[in-house]
Amino acid sequence: MKNAISLSALCCALATSAFAQDKTLTISVYSFAQDEYKEILYDPFEEICDCTLVVETGNSVERMAKIEANASNPVIDMAVIASQDALELARKDLLAQLDVSKLANLSKLYSAAQDPIGDNFAVGYTFYASSIVYRSDLIKVNSWADLLDEKLAGNVALPNITGTQGPLTLMMLDKAAGNDGSDLTGVISEVGKHADDIVTFYSRSSELTQLMNQEEVIAAPVGRFAWSAFKDSPLPFAWAEPAEGQAGGMNVMVMTKGNGNEDLAYQFMDYWLSTEVQTKVAEALVDSPANAEVVVSDEIADNLTYGADLINSLNLLSPAEIIDNREAWVEQWNTEVIQ
Template sequence: MFKKLLASGVALAALSGAAQAADKKLVISVYGFAQDAFKEIVYDPFEAQCGCELVVETGNSVERLAKLEARKDDPEIDMAVMSTHDALSAARKGITQSIDVSRLSNYDKLYDIAKDPVGDNMGVGYTFYATSIAYRADEVTIESWADLFQDKLKGRVAFPNVSTNQGPPALYMVGKAIGDDAADLKAAIGEVAKNKDDIVTFYERSSQVAQLMQQEEILAAPIGRFAWGAYSKMGFDMAWATPKEGQTGGMNVMILTKGAKNEDLAYEFMDFWLSTEIQTKLAEALVDSPANSEVKVSDEIAENLTYGAETVESLQLLDPAVILDNRESWLSEWNAQIGQ
């Protein structure tokens, strides 16, 4: 009888443990790109570590932010990743809560620009990218953002639309090049407008630019570093500009929803993602440039990333509040001077 009771107790304990594991569920909201790589490098290993279920929701920034806002009083998503300005927008709408960075063992390993890019610890940077000018070095020389409008590039250059992630940062650097980097970007938009007839396209997708470059219809364009790999393999003498005004770029951050139902798991997952091991694997897979300063990769891998202390320190990122407070006026000014 004792043996039967003991066996029953062990079986009940096993069932109870399985039930508890099944009850542990973390819901995250992320960008839709490179999900196969993220599953292999991040999601599956984390599930194995935590003994929990990871539910991944994907979509574009507008859709995901709208869903977070719609459910802010009863959040179903615990943790999300988004741009710094979208994170600030979420914070202003009361969707997110301040992150207790003392609960992140890998926080001190981050580059300084990634530690509190939104303010009030409302987001922690996990990746960033540089934006500069990709160009044909055998055809032109680029030493300044103003060189985009040189005679040799008339009818041979592409520029990002103001509505894209690359648009405002590129305009900001054009403004710096002509001596007016005011937040309204009027001078920069005016400079682009003055040269609009010599610009092949105001692109909305990075794939457009790569195709035009491959077909030799353009010789230069501002792009994000994450897209550089395609250009380096084109068989041309391609170069990445280091303009005298510097490089700009963007950053993505992790946020914690206000009232998250699985807060402890969210912190565990964020810390896992920020670890040197995971950030290194993502970098080696050319998925994300590392925000963890301890990551070391080969020169070949680094060539395709925004990598290293010197590069990171050179980035001139637009303040997320500037983007959030001005993007409607930027679009209005753009449409007035350049058209849709």
């Protein structure tokens, strides 16, 4: 009988061990800084949860398409995407409404990150400011309007409207023209009038870095997350503080609807939002923290979108505004700008 009991206990132990090894969380993330994320976030979490993380990367369009294509049987449990992309997925009924009581670190986030698209379909994990990088030995940028000034004709790059930076730049150009930045039709037409003076409409920040280091471009809007590439250049680049302020955006965490792996996804999301992890990610200059408890040195902060004063001052474009108008904006852009 003792042998039977021992054998039964051993089987239970093996089954429990096998179950732990079989715990897998599949996440969909941006492709940058994966080595840093593995060291700071993925490996430590796997030790904590006794589980396996499957990490899928790619651009936003591809990753969103995969979530939509597998709606009836999700292959992605949790994803990080731009706030407007999250809202688009939520409107298609592809996201789970989060039970925020399972996110112990939610209250530590800046208020704008706690429910960024409404109805608890997402939670923000990083902010980014957008401003203008320029050659400080050649020019001085005081306003977003300077990008279309004839003095800079032939020396400016602008982001394509289909990229994250595109609508933000147009919003700030519209504000510089004395408007409120909500209706972009007029400013798209204005950019169209200056299209021949623009070196390129870039799609990736890496493309812009190359152009500016080759001295083909001396001023361009860029997200703060790409600033380190310019700051470390031997050329004298500066980060503008325009009169109209800086634009801003947020990347968020979402959970797919009906993935069946919700508890593990909540555990991972909450760990990522913790002060410990958010601090390490910030110190590695990977992402700017949405956790308001994070404290970093002035040197680190200079490379990030950091601190309540800056975050609360950012000009944010509503995710709903982007989604509701994107198709019309792109059509107008293609007609009047990309001729």
